[in-house]
Structures are given as structure tokens and as C-alpha cells.
Amino acid sequence: MGLVQLHLPAFQVIVPMLAAPLVMLMARSPRAAWATATLTSWLTLAIALLLLIRVRAEGVVAYHMGGWLPPVGIEYRVDSVNILVLLVICFISAVVMPFARLSVASEVREDKHGYFYAAFLLANCGLLGIAITGDAFNIFVFFEIAALASYSLIATGRERQAVMASYQYLMMGTIGTTFLLIGIGFLYIMTGTLNLLDLAERLPAVNDTRTVRAALAFIVVGISLKLALFPLHLWLPNAYAYAPSMVTVFLSATATKVAIYVLMRFIFGVFGHELSFNVLGMNLLLMPLAMLGILIPSIVAIFHTNIKRMLAYSSVAQVGYIILGISFASTLGLMASLLHLFNHAITKAALFMALGCIAYRLGGVSLIHMTGAGQRMPWTMTAFVIAGLSLIGVPLTAGFVTKWHLILAALDGGLWPIAVFVLGTSVLALLYVWRVVEVAFFRAPLRRMKVREAPLSLLLPTWFLTLSCLYFGIETSLPVGLAERAAEVLMGGYR
Amino acid sequence: MEWFGLYNYWIVVVLMMVGFYIVIAQGNLIKKIVGLNIFQTSVFIFFISLAKLEGGTAPIHVAGVSDYSNPLPHVLILTAIVVGVALTAVGLALVVRIHELYGTIEEDEIHAQDEA
Structure with a gap:
């Protein structure tokens, strides 16, 4: 297996992350910034497709960041569930970038284009990171990377309400991710691990404790804020309505979807549907x-x-x-x-x-x-x-x-x-x-x-x-x- | 007195509720961010507290010592603090923009302007 094949899961996240500062340096030439960002989004789609081929052949692609083995190190883990989410994100960003050139040019001030595309790539990187990682704390960090980039993207909207919408999203989004962090803390107290796979193995032994149930409650409410589950959706209509068209396309297709994936992963994968539904209803x-x-x-x-x-x-x-x-x-x-x-x-x-x-x-x-x-x-x-x-x-x-x-x-x-x-x-x-x-x-x-x-x-x-x-x-x-x-x-x- | 042994966690709960209340009840956008910071800080203290082992020392290897605090939550919170700082920066930058565009940072006045 070639070196690229071997490190595909890492490339999936690192390529847009490293391209972002590069694009920002091109702030003077909107054209070059757009071209680089477009190429990057196509490259991430190609990586996702290569990953799909590997997942089909191997079932699960596990990647150990820096060579540290799982409970200690961070594991990237691609299986049949998150490859679907990765494909959605990459597909949408690859299609939205060609659309972005004229649309962004007409809706965002020209001197901001470099920063705009850099923020877009960071949002892309954050969303891909949430989907690909097998580490609970890593999910929180990537949630914040994606969120911070989205706040600035929304705030570039033409009308002044866009900035206010972004502020409201920041408030509700931060409370959501902080709730997630509290839940992860509870899980860590009970099991001593942050690796999702490890958590799923160790949780059944401590399922009856109030701490684990509180963890489930915090995590579900926190993620529900991010995925805009009624009645926690109040940030969404303004954020989508006032953001530039291209941002609305991208966020509506990916941001809430990734949060839904995390919810599924926690209630089915980590806690198990037995506890989530049969015991806790x-x-x-x-x-x-x-x-x-x-x-x-x-x-x-x-x-x-x-x-x-x-x-x-x-x-x-x-x-x-x-x-x-x-x-x-x-x-x-x-x-x-x-x-x-x-x-x-x-x-x-x-x-x-x-x-x-x-x-x-x-x-x-x-x-x-x-x-x-x-x-x-x-x-x-x-x-x-x-x-x-x-x-x-x-x-x-x-x-x-x-x-x-x-x-x-x-x-x-x-x-x-x-x-x-x-x-x-x-x-x-x-x-x-x-x-x-x-x-x-x-x-x-x-x-x-x-x-x-x-x-x-x-x-x-x-x-x-x-x-x-x-x-x-x-x-x-x-x-x-x-x-x-x-x-x-x-x-x-x-x- | 078990509840006194959980002193840290009581502080966490109080700070969390104070912060959360400020975020919900305050109309001033800067004060909301202050509330958000208090809310996040309570979670940081929570993580640091759960790392403490009674009688444990700092996690640096010393001959003759067998009990150490757990360093992992410290590292996690270091990351979370960085995230918190970034959030505060973005939040404050947005408030600066809002002040430029609306001339006020009171939520009710902003909504009144938008509806007018």
C-alpha cells in the first residue's frame, strides 16, 4: 500500500486545514484564493472516494495519529457510517466551490475573499474532523473549529442582521458544545477513556449509574442545539437567511447533518440503543x-x-x-x-x-x-x-x-x-x-x-x-x- | 461530611448556573459573553477537579512517590481554554461590528431597530 493510501484518513482533515492559511495569504488576489480553495475541495473529495474504496474492501479503516495506539493516542476511524457523512461533506463542498466564484463576488466585499475562502476551508476541515475522528474530546475540538469558521462566514453577509445572526449562533452553539464537553467529562470519570470504541466497551459495566445517564442527557441536549432540533432551533432561521448564498448552501447541507451523525454515533454506537431507548426511553x-x-x-x-x-x-x-x-x-x-x-x-x-x-x-x-x-x-x-x-x-x-x-x-x-x-x-x-x-x-x-x-x-x-x-x-x-x-x-x- | 468533600463540584454547579443565567437574562451583548466565559470556566474547573487524586502530587516522576494527579484532563482543558479564548475573540469582534452597524450593544434596542 502506498504512503498516500496509508495516510488517507489524516489527509482527509489535514489537506483543507493546511490549505486554509495558504489561501489567506492570497488575500490580495481573490481569483487565486478561489482557485486554490476549489482545487482543495476537489482533492478532499478524491480522498473521500479513495477512502470509500478502502472501507468497502476492509470494512473499517483505523488510523492512529502519530503512531500512538488507541486508548492513549487519537484514533481516526472510518466505517460504513461516517464514510457516508464524509462523502456528503466533500461532495457538497466540491460542487459549491465552482458556484462560489460569482456568487461570493456579488455578495462579499472583494478585499475579504481570501479570508472568506480560508474560513470556508477551516469549516470544511472541522466538519470532516467531527465525522472522521474516533475520539470523544476530538469531536468537541472539531465542533468548535467548524463552528468558529461558520460564525465568521455567516457574519460576512451583506445585511447588518447577518452579524447579529452570527452572534446568536455563537451563543447557542457554544452552550451546545460546552454541554457536550460536560457529558464527555462524565463519561471520562466513569470509564477513564475518551476513545469511542473503548467507551462503548467499558460503559455497559457502569450503565446503571446516574453519572452515565447525566452524560447521555448532556450530550443529547448539547448536540440537539447544534443540529437545530425543535425547540432548540432558534439560531438557524436567521443564520441561514442572512448568510451569503454560498455559505447557506454549504452549511444547510453539511453542518446540521454532521451533528446528526454525532448524535447517532453516541446514542447507538457509544451508549447502545439498549440503554438509550429500552432503559431510558x-x-x-x-x-x-x-x-x-x-x-x-x-x-x-x-x-x-x-x-x-x-x-x-x-x-x-x-x-x-x-x-x-x-x-x-x-x-x-x-x-x-x-x-x-x-x-x-x-x-x-x-x-x-x-x-x-x-x-x-x-x-x-x-x-x-x-x-x-x-x-x-x-x-x-x-x-x-x-x-x-x-x-x-x-x-x-x-x-x-x-x-x-x-x-x-x-x-x-x-x-x-x-x-x-x-x-x-x-x-x-x-x-x-x-x-x-x-x-x-x-x-x-x-x-x-x-x-x-x-x-x-x-x-x-x-x-x-x-x-x-x-x-x-x-x-x-x-x-x-x-x-x-x-x-x-x-x-x-x-x- | 460528604457534601464538603464535594466542595469543588458545588462551586462548579454554582458558577455554571450563574454563567448560564447571565447568558439568558442579560440584554447587553458584552455581558452575555462574560456570562458565557463564566459558564465555560465552570466546566474547566470541573475537569481539573476530577483529575485530582487525594494525596497525589503533580504528574512528574519522582522517586518514592506512587500517587499522581491525572495529567490528561489538564491537557484537555488546556485545549478547551484555547478554544474558549478563540470564541471570546470572535464574539467580541462580532460585538464591535454590531456596535459599528447599530450604534448600540443592547439586544432590545437592536431588535427594535431591525423591526423598524
């Missing part, structure tokens, strides 16, 4: 919250006229579907959640990219701006509609695949009211997507606006993701196979 907490989290933000979304904010509320609702799948505590439910993690990342990224095109040409993303946009920007709006159909869960789109599996999982668990609920709430998604379609396609443009179709470098990435929504709705074997394998691994604890 976490499904009784997660299921109602997930359902409220689907229902209320979906209804709120219907009444928002800022479409970016509307989609942000829709993101909270979609997180609800993923948590709903987790709360079934079954292999099928987990599989549906993992599938939705993948499919929703693509769908929401495509939607926010289409909005980015609209913002680029029309200068705003309110419903009024989009009057008659279907005639002026047919390609952009068609992409929006197709991705919107995927959001609703119409057959032949990626969104349908996950809704289908979620309903199957609900029926399998004997929870037919929930299956009905999932179908019923899809109508709410139809309502808020329809408002845009109606305004954009069935109304004539108000003024004689001389608006042309968005430029090709914005349209191509948007359509690439839109076609992915269709592709993964028809040819489902890749994500379904990955998710099935991952769900089996998670249900079996940590191996």
Missing part, C-alpha cells in the same frame, strides 16, 4: 419533539415571504424527519434517517443554489422579487421546482426514496399513525413550495425588468445537484446500499 422524548419539529416549522414556513428564511424553516422540519427515523430505534428507521441525511443534503443544497442564482440576478430573495421569474430565468426556476418536488417527496426524486423508507420503517414498527403523519406533513411542504411556483410561473413580471438567465457558472452546479436529486431518486442502489450497511453497523453498537 429516549424515543419518548425524541419522537414528540421530532413531530412538533416537523409540524410547527413547516406551518411557519408557509407564511414567510423571504424564501431563504422559508427554506431555513423547512430545514428545521427536515431535521425533524431525520430525528423521527432515529426515534424508531430500528435498523429500518436508522436507514431512513441516514438516507434522508444524504438526500436532504443534495435537495436543500440545490434549492439554496437556485436561490443564489436568483439573488445574483434579482438582488433579493423575497416572494415579490420572484414575480414572473419563471419567464426571465426559466432554467433557474425549473431547477428550483425539481428540487422542490424532491423536498416534498414526489416519486422519481431523491426525497421520495427517503419518505418511502421512513413510512416503511414506521409501519414496520407498528406506528401507522406516524406513517400517516409523514404523508400528511408532506402536503405542508407542497404548500410552501407551491407559493414560489405560483408567483414565479403564473404571474407576469411586474416591471419591465431586464433580467437575464443566471450565468452558466452558477447554473451548472445548480443543475448538477438538481439532476443528482433525480438520479438518486431513480437509481437508488448507491445511497440505499451505503445507508443499509451503515444502519446495521450502528444497531450493532460500535465495532
Whole structure:
């Protein structure tokens, strides 16, 4: 095995980390900064694909940082679960970077581009680190790296509310990660280890103690803040609505998804579903919250006229579907959640990219701006509609695949009211997507606006993701196979 | 007196609640950051306390000594302190920007401006 092959897990995190200061040095030449960041994001995607090949061949790729063996040293551990998350992050960042050149140029001051792309790479590095590491404290550190970079990215938004949104995110995000740190401390007291694999082995002996249960409580609440589980989602709508388009695309597709992965890893992998669900009855907490989290933000979304904010509320609702799948505590439910993690990342990224095109040409993303946009920007709006159909869960789109599996999982668990609920709430998604379609396609443009179709470098990435929504709705074997394998691994604890 | 033996942990709980309360109840953005720092510091003290072994000495190898404090939590908290400093810096930088853009750092006044 070549040297590169051997150190792939380390490269996955180190490449964007080292590229970030390099990009920052190019602050004077926005073009060079963008080109370097783009190449880096493609390189990380290539590394993730190579890792996928190794995971398929070997099952688990374990890497010992600096050659220190696990309980003492930090271990990077790639298995069927986190390779899925790594692929999502790398795929989205590789697609969003070509989109970024024009979009960022129109939304962020030029002298800040170098810093902007550096922060983007650091956020990328942090998210990849959270997903890849097998060490509990390392997860906390990478959470903060990703978060700090995201705060500065959000604060570059054009409107002044962006800075305030970033501040609020900082407050809630820090409380979330500090809760996680307290939980990790409790686990360390009881087991004397921080390695996730080691924790999973040693916890069953001390499961009955109040300390371990408090640890679970702190960790679940802390991560729920990060993944925007209703009612802890208050930071999300403003952060997504005021961030530059490219940041919204990237964060909506990756940041909450990685937090969801960590939640799955802790409650299934480390604590085990036996303790989390059968003994402590976490499904009784997660299921109602997930359902409220689907229902209320979906209804709120219907009444928002800022479409970016509307989609942000829709993101909270979609997180609800993923948590709903987790709360079934079954292999099928987990599989549906993992599938939705993948499919929703693509769908929401495509939607926010289409909005980015609209913002680029029309200068705003309110419903009024989009009057008659279907005639002026047919390609952009068609992409929006197709991705919107995927959001609703119409057959032949990626969104349908996950809704289908979620309903199957609900029926399998004997929870037919929930299956009905999932179908019923899809109508709410139809309502808020329809408002845009109606305004954009069935109304004539108000003024004689001389608006042309968005430029090709914005349209191509948007359509690439839109076609992915269709592709993964028809040819489902890749994500379904990955998710099935991952769900089996998670249900079996940590191996 | 067992509760007195847990003196450190009581302090941790009190500091944590004080910090958390400031974050929630204060409208001044700088004071919120101060509260956040107190909240984080309580967690640091918690980690340092759990590393202490009764009768143990500093974790440096000395002949004739067999009990040492656990150095690992110290190292973890060193990292967490760095993270905390970075967070405070970013938070304060954001407050400076907010003051430039709104002319105030009181939360209610900012919301009033946004709604106007």
C-alpha cells in the first residue's frame, strides 16, 4: 500500500486545514484564493472516494495519529457510517466551490475573499474532523473549529442582521458544545477513556449509574442545539437567511447533518440503543419533539415571504424527519434517517443554489422579487421546482426514496399513525413550495425588468445537484446500499 | 461530611448556573459573553477537579512517590481554554461590528431597530 493510501484518513482533515492559511495569504488576489480553495475541495473529495474504496474492501479503516495506539493516542476511524457523512461533506463542498466564484463576488466585499475562502476551508476541515475522528474530546475540538469558521462566514453577509445572526449562533452553539464537553467529562470519570470504541466497551459495566445517564442527557441536549432540533432551533432561521448564498448552501447541507451523525454515533454506537431507548426511553422524548419539529416549522414556513428564511424553516422540519427515523430505534428507521441525511443534503443544497442564482440576478430573495421569474430565468426556476418536488417527496426524486423508507420503517414498527403523519406533513411542504411556483410561473413580471438567465457558472452546479436529486431518486442502489450497511453497523453498537 | 468533600463540584454547579443565567437574562451583548466565559470556566474547573487524586502530587516522576494527579484532563482543558479564548475573540469582534452597524450593544434596542 502506498504512503498516500496509508495516510488517507489524516489527509482527509489535514489537506483543507493546511490549505486554509495558504489561501489567506492570497488575500490580495481573490481569483487565486478561489482557485486554490476549489482545487482543495476537489482533492478532499478524491480522498473521500479513495477512502470509500478502502472501507468497502476492509470494512473499517483505523488510523492512529502519530503512531500512538488507541486508548492513549487519537484514533481516526472510518466505517460504513461516517464514510457516508464524509462523502456528503466533500461532495457538497466540491460542487459549491465552482458556484462560489460569482456568487461570493456579488455578495462579499472583494478585499475579504481570501479570508472568506480560508474560513470556508477551516469549516470544511472541522466538519470532516467531527465525522472522521474516533475520539470523544476530538469531536468537541472539531465542533468548535467548524463552528468558529461558520460564525465568521455567516457574519460576512451583506445585511447588518447577518452579524447579529452570527452572534446568536455563537451563543447557542457554544452552550451546545460546552454541554457536550460536560457529558464527555462524565463519561471520562466513569470509564477513564475518551476513545469511542473503548467507551462503548467499558460503559455497559457502569450503565446503571446516574453519572452515565447525566452524560447521555448532556450530550443529547448539547448536540440537539447544534443540529437545530425543535425547540432548540432558534439560531438557524436567521443564520441561514442572512448568510451569503454560498455559505447557506454549504452549511444547510453539511453542518446540521454532521451533528446528526454525532448524535447517532453516541446514542447507538457509544451508549447502545439498549440503554438509550429500552432503559431510558429516549424515543419518548425524541419522537414528540421530532413531530412538533416537523409540524410547527413547516406551518411557519408557509407564511414567510423571504424564501431563504422559508427554506431555513423547512430545514428545521427536515431535521425533524431525520430525528423521527432515529426515534424508531430500528435498523429500518436508522436507514431512513441516514438516507434522508444524504438526500436532504443534495435537495436543500440545490434549492439554496437556485436561490443564489436568483439573488445574483434579482438582488433579493423575497416572494415579490420572484414575480414572473419563471419567464426571465426559466432554467433557474425549473431547477428550483425539481428540487422542490424532491423536498416534498414526489416519486422519481431523491426525497421520495427517503419518505418511502421512513413510512416503511414506521409501519414496520407498528406506528401507522406516524406513517400517516409523514404523508400528511408532506402536503405542508407542497404548500410552501407551491407559493414560489405560483408567483414565479403564473404571474407576469411586474416591471419591465431586464433580467437575464443566471450565468452558466452558477447554473451548472445548480443543475448538477438538481439532476443528482433525480438520479438518486431513480437509481437508488448507491445511497440505499451505503445507508443499509451503515444502519446495521450502528444497531450493532460500535465495532 | 460528604457534601464538603464535594466542595469543588458545588462551586462548579454554582458558577455554571450563574454563567448560564447571565447568558439568558442579560440584554447587553458584552455581558452575555462574560456570562458565557463564566459558564465555560465552570466546566474547566470541573475537569481539573476530577483529575485530582487525594494525596497525589503533580504528574512528574519522582522517586518514592506512587500517587499522581491525572495529567490528561489538564491537557484537555488546556485545549478547551484555547478554544474558549478563540470564541471570546470572535464574539467580541462580532460585538464591535454590531456596535459599528447599530450604534448600540443592547439586544432590545437592536431588535427594535431591525423591526423598524
